[in-house]
Amino acid sequence: MASVSSQPQFRYTQPPSKVLHLRNLPWECTEEELIELGKPFGKVVNTKCNVGANKNQAFIEFADLNQAIAMISYYASSSEPAQIRGKTVYLQYSNRQEIVNNKTTADTAGNVLLVTIEGDEARQVSIEVLHLVFSAFGFVHKITTFEKTAGFQALIQFSDTETASSAKNALDSRSIPRYLLPEHVGPCSLRITYSAHTDLSVKFQSHRSRDYTNQYLPVAPSAIDATGQLSVGVDGKKMEPESNVLLASIENMQYAVTLDVLNTVFSAFGPVQKIAMFDKNGGLQALIQYPDVQTAVVAKEALEGHCIYDGGFCKLHLSYSRHVDLSIKVNNDRSRDYTVPIHGGMIQSSILGQQPPGGGPMQGGNAPPPYNGGQYPGPPPPSGGWAPPQHMHMQMPMQNYQYNMQPGHGATPPGPPGTMPPGPMHMQNPPGMPPYSQ
DNA sequence: AGCACA
Numbered sequence: 154m155a156s157v158s159s160q161p162q163f164r165y166t167q168p169p170s171k172v173l174h175l176r177n178l179p180w181e182c183t184e185e186e187l188i189e190l191g192k193p194f195g196k197v198v199n200t201k202c203n204v205g206a207n208k209n210q211a212f213i214e215f216a217d218l219n220q221a222i223a224m225i226s227y228y229a230s231s232s233e234p235a236q237i238r239g240k241t242v243y244l245q246y247s248n249r250q251e252i253v254n255n256k257t258t259a260d261t262a263g264n265v266l267l268v269t270i271e272g273d274e275a276r277q278v279s280i281e282v283l284h285l286v287f288s289a290f291g292f293v294h295k296i297t298t299f300e301k302t303a304g305f306q307a308l309i310q311f312s313d314t315e316t317a318s319s320a321k322n323a324l325d326s327r328s329i330p331r332y333l334l335p336e337h338v339g340p341c342s343l344r345i346t347y348s349a350h351t352d353l354s355v356k357f358q359s360h361r362s363r364d365y366t367n368q369y370l371p372v373a374p375s376a377i378d379a380t381g382q383l384s385v386g387v388d389g390k391k392m393e394p395e396s397n398v399l400l401a402s403i404e405n406m407q408y409a410v411t412l413d414v415l416n417t418v419f420s421a422f423g424p425v426q427k428i429a430m431f432d433k434n435g436g437l438q439a440l441i442q443y444p445d446v447q448t449a450v451v452a453k454e455a456l457e458g459h460c461i462y463d464g465g466f467c468k469l470h471l472s473y474s475r476h477v478d479l480s481i482k483v484n485n486d487r488s489r490d491y492t493v494p495i496h497g498g499m500i501q502s503s504i505l506g507q508q509p510p511g512g513g514p515m516q517g518g519n520a521p522p523p524y525n526g527g528q529y530p531g532p533p534p535p536s537g538g539w540a541p542p543q544h545m546h547m548q549m550p551m552q553n554y555q556y557n558m559q560p561g562h563g564a565t566p567p568g569p570p571g572t573m574p575p576g577p578m579h580m581q582n583p584p585g586m587p588p589y590s591q
Numbered sequence: 592a593g594c595a596c597a
Contacts, residue, residue, distance in 0.1 A: 165593090174593075174594050176594085177593095201595065201596085210594070212594075212595080241592095243593085
C-alpha cells in the first residue's frame with residue numbers, strides 16, 4: 154500500500170553522483186583514509202565516516218561529478234578491489250547529491266564560551282569561582298550555569314571574541330586551582346568550546362546566573378531567604394548569607410591601615426556608605442557598608458585573601474556581616490558615615506585620596522615595596538594542570554565609584570551597563586594611594 | 592555488504 158515510493162531507498166545501479174557511498178569499511182575508519190582512497194581520482198571536498206549502526210559505512214564527496222565517475226569506473230574494471238587497511242571496500246554512487254556536514258568541530262570563535270566542568274564534584278564549583286577564574290582574561294559580562302547530559306556546564310560571556318579566545322586557549326582542559334575549591338572537592342577540569350550565543354539572557358542574579366554588567370538586576374526569589382538575603386550556593390546548600398555590609402579583618406598588618414585606605418580600596422567596587430573600624434583579638438577589623446548586596450558580593454570576591462600592600466602585608470579576610478545598616482555615632486579616624494555631609498567639607502577631600510595623617514604607607518622611609526604588576530595573586534598554583542594567566546592580578550571592576558558630596562549632587566551613580574571597555578582589567582590606583590596586590 | 596545528521 155505505501156510501497157509506491159517514487160525514489161526507492163536504493164537500487165543496484167544508482168545514477169551518478171559526486172557523492173559515493175562506501176560500505177564494508179574497517180570499523181572506525183578515519184577521514185584521512187577516505188581521502189587517501191579518493192585522492193587519485195579527484196579532489197575530495199568532504200567525507201563522512203563511521204556511518205550506520207555498525208559505523209562501517211562512509212561517504213566521499215568529490216568536487217566534480219566526473220571525478221566520482223572516474224573512481225567508480227576504475228574499480229568497476231579493476232582486478233584489485235578498493236581497500237582500506239587491507240579490507241575490501243565496496244563503493245557506489247550515493248543516492249544523495251552532497252554530504253551534509255554535521256561537524257560542528259570547526260566551531261567558530263565567538264565572545265561566549267561553553268564551559269563543561271568535569272569532575273566527580275563539578276557541581277561544587279560555584280559561579281563565583283568561575284567568575285574569578287575567567288575574569289583573569291577580561292571583564293566577564295554574564296555567566297549562566299546549567300545541567301545537561303554533558304554534565305555541569307556554564308556559558309561565559311566576554312566583551313569580544315579576542316578575550317574569549319585568550320581565556321579558552323589558556324584554560325581549556327586545565328584544572329581549576331585547588332585553592333579555589335572547597336577542601337573536600339576533587340579535581341575539576343574545564344572543557345571549553347565556543348558557543349553560538351553572543352549575548353546571554355540573564356533575568357536574575359541567582360545561584361545559577363549572573364549579569365555583571367547590571368548590578369541592579371533583581372535577585373531571584375529562589376535565592377532569597379526569609380531575611381531577604383542571598384543564602385543559596387550554586388549547589389543549593391546553605392551558605393553565609395550575603396550582606397551589603399562586609400566584615401574585614403586584616404592580617405599581617407605591617408603598615409597602618411587607615412579609614413582612608415579602606416575607603417579607597419573598597420570604593421573601587423561601588424560607593425562606600427559607612428566604615429567602622431575596631432580592634433578585635435589583637436587585630437584590626439572593619440565593617441564596610443555598601444548600598445546594596447551585589448556591590449558587597451563583588452568587592453568580597455575581588456578582595457578576599459588579597460593584600461592591601463605588596464609583599465603579603467595587610468592581607469584582607471572578608472565575610473558578610475550580619476549588619477544591614479551601621480550606626481555611626483561620630484565621624485572620626487575610626488568611623489565614618491559618608492552619606493551624611495558634615496561642615497567643612499572634610500569628607501570629600503579625604504575620600505579623594507588625601508594621605509592619612511602622619512604619612513601614608515607610601516610615604517616615609519618604610520614605604521612598602523612597589524606594586525609588581527605581573528605578580529600572581531593568591532597562593533602558588535598547585536602543581537599540574539594550571540598555568541596562571543599572565544595578568545591574573547587583582548580582580549578590579551572597570552569603574553571606580555565615589556560619592557560626590559558636593560552640595561546639590563547626590564551620590565554619583567555607576568555608569569550604565571555595557572560601558573566597560575573590553576580587554577583585561579588593570580589596576581587603577583587612586584592618586585596618592587598605595588597600590589595593593591597579593 | 593546497501594545511505595547519516597539536526
